[in-house]
Amino acid sequence: MLVYGDHPREVDALAEARALAIVRTEVQALSPGLPRHSALVSLLIRVGEWAQGTLDAESAQRGGDGDTPLARACEAALLALGHAVATSWTQGFRADLEPLTPLLESLAALAPREPVRCKVPEGYAFYALYPEAYLEAARAVPSDGRPWRVIGIRGIGTGLAGMVAAGLGTEALCTVRPGGHPFERTLSLSPDLSARLVEEARAGWRFAVVDEGPGLSGSSFGAVADFLEAHGAAPESVTFFPSHAGDLGPQAKAAHRERWARADKRVVDFESLLLRPSDPSHALTRWVEDLTGVAEGAPEDVAGGGWRRLFLSGAPESEWPAVHPWQERRKYLLRAGGRSWLLKFVGLGAHGARAYLQARALAEAGFGVPVAGLRHGFLVQPWLEEARPLSVVPDAVDRWALVERVGAYLGFRSHHFGAVGDECGASPRALWEMARYNTEQTLGRAVSSALDAWEPRLDALASAVRRTVTDNRMHAWEWLVLPGGRVLKADGVDHARGHDLVGCQDLAWDLAGAAVELALDADALGALCTVVERHKGHLPSPEVLRFHRQAYLAFQLGHHMLAAMSYDASAPDEAARLRRAADRYAELLRSELAAFSASHGGR
Numbered sequence: 001m002l003v004y005g006d007h008p009r010e011v012d013a014l015a016e017a018r019a020l021a022i023v024r025t026e027v028q029a030l031s032p033g034l035p036r037h038s039a040l041v042s043l044l045i046r047v048g049e050w051a052q053g054t055l056d057a058e059s060a061q062r063g064g065d066g067d068t069p070l071a072r073a074c075e076a077a078l079l080a081l082g083h084a085v086a087t088s089w090t091q092g093f094r095a096d097l098e099p100l101t102p103l104l105e106s107l108a109a110l111a112p113r114e115p116v117r118c119k120v121p122e123g124y125a126f127y128a129l130y131p132e133a134y135l136e137a138a139r140a141v142p143s144d145g146r147p148w149r150v151i152g153i154r155g156i157g158t159g160l161a162g163m164v165a166a167g168l169g170t171e172a173l174c175t176v177r178p179g180g181h182p183f184e185r186t187l188s189l190s191p192d193l194s195a196r197l198v199e200e201a202r203a204g205w206r207f208a209v210v211d212e213g214p215g216l217s218g219s220s221f222g223a224v225a226d227f228l229e230a231h232g233a234a235p236e237s238v239t240f241f242p243s244h245a246g247d248l249g250p251q252a253k254a255a256h257r258e259r260w261a262r263a264d265k266r267v268v269d270f271e272s273l274l275l276r277p278s279d280p281s282h283a284l285t286r287w288v289e290d291l292t293g294v295a296e297g298a299p300e301d302v303a304g305g306g307w308r309r310l311f312l313s314g315a316p317e318s319e320w321p322a323v324h325p326w327q328e329r330r331k332y333l334l335r336a337g338g339r340s341w342l343l344k345f346v347g348l349g350a351h352g353a354r355a356y357l358q359a360r361a362l363a364e365a366g367f368g369v370p371v372a373g374l375r376h377g378f379l380v381q382p383w384l385e386e387a388r389p390l391s392v393v394p395d396a397v398d399r400w401a402l403v404e405r406v407g408a409y410l411g412f413r414s415h416h417f418g419a420v421g422d423e424c425g426a427s428p429r430a431l432w433e434m435a436r437y438n439t440e441q442t443l444g445r446a447v448s449s450a451l452d453a454w455e456p457r458l459d460a461l462a463s464a465v466r467r468t469v470t471d472n473r474m475h476a477w478e479w480l481v482l483p484g485g486r487v488l489k490a491d492g493v494d495h496a497r498g499h500d501l502v503g504c505q506d507l508a509w510d511l512a513g514a515a516v517e518l519a520l521d522a523d524a525l526g527a528l529c530t531v532v533e534r535h536k537g538h539l540p541s542p543e544v545l546r547f548h549r550q551a552y553l554a555f556q557l558g559h560h561m562l563a564a565m566s567y568d569a570s571a572p573d574e575a576a577r578l579r580r581a582a583d584r585y586a587e588l589l590r591s592e593l594a595a596f597s598a599s600h601g602g603r
């Protein structure tokens with residue numbers, strides 16, 4: 001199934017380098033405390049993204065990673081930032097940032113004049129991966145007197161390498177980009193960088209290999225270890241710093257799996273870092289205390305579908321909506337100050353700041369749940385105990401009143417969140433390829449062939465699309481009904497920037513989603529479009545809307561089928577719910593394509 005993807009952004013490297021130096025002065029001016037520390041981590045993330053983009057571009061030009069002036073400047077800046085974040089984390093959220101000034105200024109002097117492509121660091125944006133966890137993991141490694149070389153795997157390993165180097169107390173740092181097939185990665189190094197690593201390996205150095213994951217194969221970790229061991233490094237001299245303590249994925253080579261099983265791996269998990277920290281100032285509950293009041297107990301984990309126990313307590317589990325547990329963001333229910341609060345991870349740095357502003361805009365316009373604040377990646381909102389999901393109380397809201405409410409919401413988003421660049425989401429061609437592939441894999445070529453009629457129209461569709469920050473989550477349980485019938489939209493700020501191929505789309509994606517998830521017939525959909533237009537939303541043409549309906553159904557079908565296969569063994573009840581949802585999307589897609597084919601003369 002085609003489900004996942006990323007959306008790199010083009011960055012003016014020189015302008016961004018100059019901006020980084022300005023941001024340092026702004027962070028330096030802040031008073032010691034968590035907001036300053038959070039801003040410092042945001043700077044680390046931005047410098048890591050800049051280094052990833054510029055070094056990837058240089059590597060592509062040179063035919064491999066090297067020990068270049070640009071690489072050395074990036075390494076020096078990342079080392080200094082790693083030490084600054086480490087000092088802030090361990091010294092009451094205070095650190096002198098003046099030493100960063102010349103290092104950040106040197107980046108501007110070496111910045112390429114062409115735009116570079118910076119990738120979203122998934123752990124920071126989606127999965128509550130905190131750089132401080134890598135610092136703590138490195139600080140816990142016992143010293144044996146041998147020198148360390150830290151090797152960060154670009155992308156997210158770029159900035160994390162600075163944290164590990166700070167924790168290990170070494171200044172020997174470099175970054176690499178393993179290339180090739182996703183399950184068969186290898187290193188491509190310049191003679192000078194290769195010679196340096198070989199010399200260190202033969203001299204008995206220890207090596208720290210840093211990245212998030214491992215994922216399906218762990219081949220990026222494997223590529224670095226393969227190179228080191230092939231050039232004289234003892235297997236026990238290589239320590240891995242991953243983001244989880246699990247095994248390699250199902251696509252791993254047998255040799256890599258065997259190595260991983262015996263290797264030294266250093267992980268500090270989220271719970272140890274922020275829920276049960278040794279330093280009280282690092283506790284998530286302490287961070288939000290000024291917003292929520294003093295915690296009356298430990299936060300309750302409601303991610304991975306755990307929220308269903310609370311919101312859907314009256315419904316049998318067989319009727320719960322299906323979820324993909326590991327894809328859900330971290331969420332905690334906190335009892336504090338005499339009421340309940342939802343703490344949800346929305347991203348570190350700019351990722352969280354953007355989600356916070358959008359959540360506030362929706363709340364202040366009356367469409368979203370109120371927002372108390374943002375604390376180092378976590379959005380803080382009141383838990384609306386009196387609310388019930390629309391899926392539980394479908395008759396609590398008049399059908400046409402619901403259409404009016406949903407239309408006003410979508411019109412507001414379309415008008416106020418504005419247009420975004422094409423790089424922020426899948427193109428019509430990418431959506432079409434996904435739809436055709438997923439449909440053929442599940443329903444067969446005879447059904448998927450109906451989608452071929454779109455191919456000559458893809459360029460015209462691309463010209464007609466007005467991409468915006470769509471909601472991408474219009475399911476009935478995402479609409480909360482308050483006593484008296486008022487409806488709020490939950491969880492409306494981060495699905496368009498998630499870890500899938502869809503991304504930001506034309507408003508047609510949400511209109512199609514609303515029609516499918518809220519079971520709107522043609523009359524109701526027409527009324528919904530009228531309301532959207534009345535609220536100054538950009539209304540798509542009927543052709544654009546129909547294309548996106550088919551793509552939406554094919555994406556949801558693929559998403560639920562792929563998730564079901566992931567949980568067949570570990571969570572069979574969840575897998576069954578996912579398959580039932582997939583069956584529903586399959587039947588809707590089959591009917592839609594049959595009608596579409598008939599309207600096009602069977603083509």
